[in-house]
């Protein structure tokens with residue numbers, strides 16, 4: 001069928017009639033349909049996209065299949081699908097359906113939510129991070145539509161990954177996914193189809209220094225919050241050196257930096273408030289609590305010298321580290337399928353949340369940073385979507401068939 005006619009038919013059937021949609025759609029078309037839903041976070045609005053995937057699964061008419069649209073906030077939902085026999089599943093296949101904001105649309109050659117195939121690439125927000133991977137995971141499951149599964153498959157499309165994983169946390173706290181629900185997990189985040197089994201955790205702290213305002217001609221009458229912040233910032237540089245003493249053989253060391261500062265009200269006023277942001281990338285040996293304790297120690301140390309010193313520390317954002325051992329069965333299977341050694345990544349994922357509920361999870365998906373992830377004109381090479389389908393299908397064959 002000619003492509004344009006095919007597209008018209010797809011749109012007609014999807015958007016106008018409740019008719020099986022799966023018959024018509026190849027992988028890049030499915031990815032494109034997912035991109036069409038604007039799921040920028042905030043606010044998310046992932047429910048329509050999750051509902052589309054629900055309908056797609058229902059149309060597949062899989063035997064032994066349970067499809068749950070999990071609404072956790074207004075217009076916000078995850079999709080959870082269980083295929084195959086009950087009991088612990090063999091594989092959990094997961095991807096997020098939210099995307100980071102498209103930013104200035106004038107910087108895009110095509111509108112970000114009107115996916116377009118140009119040559120061998122598919123363009124649109126989420127093309128690489130990570131709607132194509134979601135399409136590939138679905139297509140891999142579809143490959144086994146008529147096969148009897150020995151172990152089940154769980155498919156999870158999550159909302160809100162880019163803003164702290166609120167979708168997945170809601171799925172778990174509502175008891176939809178439980179401890180050890182699957183033997184192994186795969187998240188299709190873009191790794192250029194490399195096997196990633198570890199990454200650092202991250203914590204962002206907001207520290208507020210409380211001072212006292214006074215005329216700048218009489219600084220002794222006030223407490224200068226910016227000067228107090230600067231003493232703290234110098235100590236952060238010291239702390240960075242101390243943290244280097246503990247080394248993780250895979251992930252290196254914990255790093256910590258002051259990344260933002262905001263304070264003062266007027267040129268001639270001693271500032272009464274100053275706020276800084278401290279960003280910390282943690283190896284598994286350093287918990288967010290430990291780092292918090294280190295920051296509190298700095299406050300106490302300065303306070304001992306200067307009793308009027310007053311600072312409050314809060315956690316703005318936090319995610320845990322992923323650390324699946326090199327010799328874990330899942331890593332060995334992945335290395336065998338992909339033909340290369342597993343790696344570590346510099347960014348965070350939902351992996352540690354699955355690891356927390358005892359579903360050891362690796363990160364493995366199509367797309368790479370060079371594909372303008374989080375920037376304008378994001379794209380994916382269509383071949384990578386098909387390579388991903390083959391890889392995921394092989395995992396299913398080895399673990400679930």
Ligand SMILES: [Zn+2]
Nearest residue numbers: 096129130189
């Ligand atoms: Zn992502």
